[in-house]
Amino acid sequence: MTRLSAATPSGHAHLGNYLGAIRRWAREGTDEDLYFVSDMHGMTTSYNPQRLRSLSREMLATLIGSSISPDRVFVQSDITAQLASLTWILECTCTFGEVARMIQFKEKSAGAKTVRLGLLTYPVLMAADILLPGADEVPVGEDQMQHVELARTLARRFNTTYGEAFVVPKAVTPKVAARIRDLANPDRKMAKSTRDEAGVVFLLDDPDMIRRKFQRAVTDGLDQVEYRPDEQPGVANLLEILGACTDQSPRVAAESITTYRELKETVADAVVEELREVRKRTQDLLADPAELDRIRATGAERARQRGEHRLEAVTRLAGIG
Incomplete structure (x- = not known):
């Protein structure tokens, strides 16, 4: 088939x-x-x-x-x-x-x-x-x-x-x-055609760029790391990304994180690691x-x-x- x-x-x-x-x-x-x-x-x-x-x-x-x-x-x-x-x-x-x-x-x-x-x-x-x-x-x-x-x-x-x-x-x-949302505007999905690239993590972004984008990711003023997509779409988006990169549910991913700063840093680290070999292999091919x-x-x-x-x-x- x-x-x-x-x-x-x-x-x-x-x-x-x-x-x-x-x-x-x-x-x-x-x-x-x-x-x-x-x-x-x-x-x-x-x-x-x-x-x-x-x-x-x-x-x-x-x-x-x-x-x-x-x-x-x-x-x-x-x-x-x-x-x-x-x-x-x-x-x-x-x-x-x-x-x-x-x-x-x-x-x-x-x-x-x-x-x-x-x-x-x-x-x-x-x-x-x-x-x-x-x-x-x-x-x-x-x-x-x-x-x-x-x-x-x-x-x-x-x-x-x-x-x-x-x-x-x-x-x-x-x-x-995972339905990944724009980091700068979680009301819209992450898209190749978005003019404002601040909330879009590209596969060939270097690790420092990825971390900067996650540092600036929109969350909310509740300071509660819980998976509630309707009430906290920005936080939910970060947890969905983390869950996808670590092969666990967003709710489980939230259990060990207490602050938004920790959440952003943890998600950034997971994404950098997930894309590390993909980025290297892709760049090697483009260089040849x-x-x-x-x-x-x-x-x-x-x-x-x-x-x-x-x-x-x-x-x-x-x-x-």
């Missing part, structure tokens, strides 16, 4: 990405699972090409530096020819109404003076991402369920209309992981561009080989080529 997951290089990978997804991929992934850097997904709105290219390399190095096997990783744009061909066939299988009603399209296009066509058709590209390698399961959050359902619809429609070619994937909800290029090229070739026969079958059944 193949599970497919992706990381979009819309910014530098941060602690929330790592504890919420990347670490789980490394710990729980199987030899059949696939992980890719979805750089083409970062083109649906205004972007800087040089920054996108740099962030894509950094994300690739981060996934491998997080102990995900290089055999399971590739960069989306390295198989552009296959994806573009399949996306066109799927677009000719899809209807305008099916993509126009996507919630993310409605949210991102609302109030915009201009809307790129790619923002509308992006869910079809995502369907191609899923269907090309024959993914059985796609772990996603609620915000992506609609996109996986479109992939299922298009797979069934093509199979029924032209002939069996696609595995019909299913969306699965991953195990609940030839090795990173070799890994990337090998991953791209494996991805192309995996989708080659399916694309040939789909093209033949669709009556082209």
